[in-house]
Amino acid sequence: MNQSSVCYYFFILGSHPAISVAEILAYFKTNKFDFSVLAAGYDYLIINTKNQIESNILDFIGGSIKFGKIEKIFQKFPSVEEIYNILPAADKIFFGLSLYPVKVKNKPIKNIFRIGLDLKKYLKEKNRTARLVTSKQENLSAVVVVKNKLLSDNGAEIVIINQQQNYFLGKTLDVQPFVELSKRDYGRPQRDDRSGMLPPKLAQIMLNLSQTDKYELILDPFCGSGTVLQEALWQKRTNLIGSDISDKAISDTRKNLTWLGQEYNLPVNNIKLVKTNVVNLPKFIKPNSVSAVVTEPDLGRADLKPSNQLAEEARLKNLYIQSYEVFYNLLKPKGLVVMIWPVFFNTKYLDIEKTVENIGYKKIIPLSKDLLNNYQLNKRNNLQYARSGQKVAREITIWQKV
Ligand SMILES: C[S@@+](CC[C@H](N)C(=O)[O-])C[C@H]1O[C@@H](n2cnc3c(N)ncnc32)[C@H](O)[C@@H]1O
Incomplete structure (x- = not known):
């Protein structure tokens, strides 16, 4: 060679x-x-x-x-x-x-x-x-x-x-870098095991799947403890907005980002954090300005009685569809939404793909056909992340504004 x-x-x-x-x-x-x-x-x-x-x-x-x-x-x-x-x-x-x-x-x-x-x-x-x-x-x-x-x-x-x-x-x-990854996961000041947090490496993966460079605007509208923003900062991204409906989430995110900034000398001053319901985001963000939404929203519960479980899924569908409608106006043309959807008991998908398509998105299949002989996507051609024993697996969905 x-x-x-x-x-x-x-x-x-x-x-x-x-x-x-x-x-x-x-x-x-x-x-x-x-x-x-x-x-x-x-x-x-x-x-x-x-x-x-x-x-x-x-x-x-x-x-x-x-x-x-x-x-x-x-x-x-x-x-x-x-x-x-x-x-x-x-x-x-x-x-x-x-x-x-x-x-x-x-x-x-x-x-x-x-x-x-x-x-x-x-x-x-x-x-x-x-x-x-x-x-x-x-x-x-x-x-x-x-x-x-x-x-x-x-x-x-x-x-x-x-x-x-x-x-x-x-x-x-x-x-x-297992030591650093573990520090950014377990060593950060604020964790919220009740609402759940992304493993930092999965947040990095999602950011990379968003195909954005470090200057493009990334939004996490369900920022929770701030894992996506934290990893984006770690990747030296400079244009970030995080929002969440909960006061505690915004305060946790702020503390985690401040900690990361101090530990590694990274600039946190430009990161904008807003406490808001996702549906009100247009009040805070200019239309056509976001390059990618990278987020893990509320994934719901999988431990309810069958009738309540159906209601839970309907609630999530409603929240997600409303979110895609809001993102549509905020995103730049061809902007991506990289978002986790829950897969209950590893097999039951959230049935909203058609609706998301109808809002005006195109689904991105993350691997080319020639690679599909070697690597498996899930039944509807998305990436899926599951750890053994989990009731709710994570489907990594990628949609592009058309
Ligand atoms: C699973 S947590 C996100 C965790 C985050 N990915 C992390 O790693 O820290 C989901 C978050 O969505 C927020 N949330 C739920 N409904 C919302 C809504 N309608 N608008 C904005 N945020 C909402 C919750 O407050 C919660 O912080």
Whole structure:
């Protein structure tokens, strides 16, 4: 491969691979990267590009676990010598290996532990000292990679990705910033477990799916504790409005944003916060000014008696439809609404798609047809985020004003 111009990069995808891939593609599109997808598998995506990708990209995209550079492509499993050639040159090194996909037809492709031992032996023969980092799981987690200093100058996590006859040999450049993500989730001053909060990484994903640059105006009209605004600030976005019907939500959001601004020296003064019912937003925001609405509204309850459950769904439908009507006038032409809708018991969708279309929106399907062989959308072609045991899953819907 011509390394002087085109570079090959890999992403190891998170727990919801379709969401991770949709986010990566949206991020590249927004940032006007000239790229193409070289290989797509359940837990990885390999792309090539002439653009330089910053090694801290995982600070700003929420859905991927590892990011790295492909050094060489082979037609058979790389030899110990080939792997040796990409290790750091220092006398004393730490290294570990991960192999993707973890299993093919229920069997690992190779015994990665064995390869690690062979490599260690090879290093010893070359009079070099090396510590092999292993883990109980098949592959090294982000935590193991960081705690064992594999991202330092003397360290390396070697990643081998197999797709059909190709073996991509690469090195991890960065992993999901789990400490920072956890701090922005559990370490912020205000949390509201009763109304619910987005995980920060999902807020980042939604912001990236909105395909807006950092200067465009983003609105979260159900801002709750402010997770979307907080992550937007973290992504260095400068043009933000948050609103909510509740005093407590506005006060929590303000406290969380102030905290984030102080912790990381980010400018919060320009963020506008308004206490209002979503239906009254036109009093506060100019028509045709918003580039994207990014929001998780009230998702309702899933623990009611069947008759009350129906009433609950009717209430939500009404709230959502009213919201889309309001957003229509506030949005710029072609503006997007990236909004979570509830999926009760993981299967029961909110039946409002036709109505939203009739208001004047076009539905955006987040993955192209060729990728749908590898990554699954839900039954109505949307992304879906669910954690085990949850009664209400989150459907990530994307609509464009036409
Ligand atoms: C699930 S919470 C949002 C949580 C938020 N995504 C976060 O991560 O912190 C839903 C929010 O919608 C607000 N809300 C409900 N009905 C509303 C309405 N009609 N207008 C504006 N806000 C409303 C609630 O006060 C609540 O704060």
